[in-house]
Amino acid sequence: MAMKQEFFKIVSQKKIAKEVMLMILSGKTDGITASGQFVNIKIGGFFLRRPISVCDYDENTLTLIYKVVGEGTSAMAKMNSGDTLDILTGLGNGYDLSVSGNMPLLIGGGVGVPPMYNLCKKLIKEGKRPSVVLGFNGKDDIFAEKEFVTLGADVYVTTVDGSNGIKGFVTDVMKDLDYSYFYTCGPEPMLKAVYDLSKTSGQFSFEERMGCGFGACMGCSCKTKYGNKRICKDGPVLVKEEIIW
Amino acid sequence: MVNTKVILSGLTLDNPIIPASGTFGYGYEFAEIYDINCLGSFSFKGTTKEPRFGNPTPRIAETPAGMINSVGLQNPGVDKVISEELPKLRKCFLKPVIANIGGFSIDEYAFVAEKLDKEDGVGILEINISCPNVHNGGMSFGTSAEMAAKVTKAVKAVTTKPVYIKLSPNVTDIVSIAKACEYAGADGISLINTLLGMRIDLKKRRPIIANKMGGFSGSAILPVALRMVYQVYDAVKIPIMGIGGVTNANDVIEMMLAGATGVQIGAANLVDPYVCKDIIEALPQVMEKYGISSLKEIIGGAHNG
Secondary structure, eight states: OOOEEEEEEEEEEEEEETTEEEEEEESOOTTOOSTTOEEEEOOTTOSSOEEEEEEEEETTEEEEEEEOOSHHHHHHHTOOTTOEEEEEEEESOOOOGGGOOSSEEEEEEGGGSHHHHHHHHHHHHTTOOOEEEEEESSGGGOOSHHHHHHHTOEEEEEETTOSSSEESOHHHHHTTOOOSEEEEESOHHHHHHHHHHOSSOEEEEOOOOOSSSSSSSOTTEEEETTEEEETTTTOSEEEGGGBOO | OOBOOEEETTEEESSSEEEOTTSSTTSHHHHTTSOGGGSSOOEEEEEOSSOBOOSOSOOEEEETTEEEEOOOOOBOOHHHIIIIIHHHHHHHOOSOEEEEEOOSSHHHHHHHHHHHHTOTTEEEEEEEOOOTTSSSSGGGGTSOHHHHHHHHHHHHTTOSSOEEEEOOSOSSOHHHHHHHHHHTTOSEEEEOOOEEEOOEETTTTEESSTTSOEEEESGGGHHHHHHHHHHHHHHOSSOEEEESSOOSHHHHHHHHHHTOSEEEEOTHHHHOTTHHHHHHHHHHHHHHHTTOSBGGGGTTGGGOO
């Protein structure tokens, strides 16, 4: 597990939901070793790189789904096919699939949905039967639902305002489901609600403002029951048992 | 063949390139991607007497051409650094390393210095009296000439290794502080540490950094660092490690012309992990371009005439 610096070419980019972009890039992805890892992207005119979770990848293709939240991601959203990006790949620990059991539950909230995609794909390939709960604020925010259905997962969509799918939070669906283990990524209040409701062990992917993204600066440290960890290097995935809220 | 060797207090470095403390950890993350033995040396993560988690997050904010950090000297404490980190570090870096020391009292600086003095792999002790991110210490020692001298004396009394004092730019008169350190026995001066800075989140209407303020670094601060290195070079006879905003080989030459013998690279490591290796590889070409056969000869060159 070591990071790699690679230059990727943008193949295509399009808006898939409110303030949410899908970017497909071509380049070497051999630095990526696990679902739930992230990449760190250099954007012209900005000092720090932008950490973005990996949605999907194969040997020569990297798929990213990201939300336009500030000036850096706005600049990224304006980039065109053919543009080249300097990207550090293979960052973070990623999810551990070996403990999933036969019926894992995947819970993604908003822009925490993308890393669930490659995870779901791999679990299905291993013969597991994942259920997927995708939580959004409203119908304009929904993306990737069809893609998860196509993978062959049982998919539930919730919206907070009830404008599409089941009205409520991901936990309103989760409470009635049976599962062997769970994986989740999303805003921290959602992660905490999932943690409180969960009946099994599971893995949580966290977000933090980062300096380097590869463990050098200690900018994104957090305390866990297993000692201090760097979200970027020892995370972003933490197991349920070690989390201190 | 150009000569990139420089000498810092009797220690000959293959080149002046030294990753700055807090931007290079203990070297492991970088050793995974290139052989860090190409470096002149490196200054490892600031070490304190007790283990420290550091400040709450967010600890990082972006600025135009730079960043603000408020890590707050997170480290496992000197005992663990010696028992766990240094043996691991020695496996990936074979040259003498620079031990960066933080503290909250004069006794603490001396305590940590005395322990690290016994470590064979440590070539220089760099005393950080300029951390802007800790209360009751850190920068407060670096903003008074009298306190800076006291720390210097206390550390010199417990070590035979060269002692470099890392100074804060957040002062009215950098020269008097540097001179006080020299007079107190310092073997060299490292400057500058980060500039105290702030950014405010427009949506939340609050500072982005949890600790409100933090240390501003990155290419934006190069001119401030150059000015201070230039001023201090004029005032002291001991060598200077120039730090602040260096991102390429041209910046290195500029820093040396201002008066630096060693040149530390900080924030640039965080956004371009190969930057030190790239600079080392680029140096010979840049030297040839500017007619420099030996880097040693250009130290303070901007002061001539």
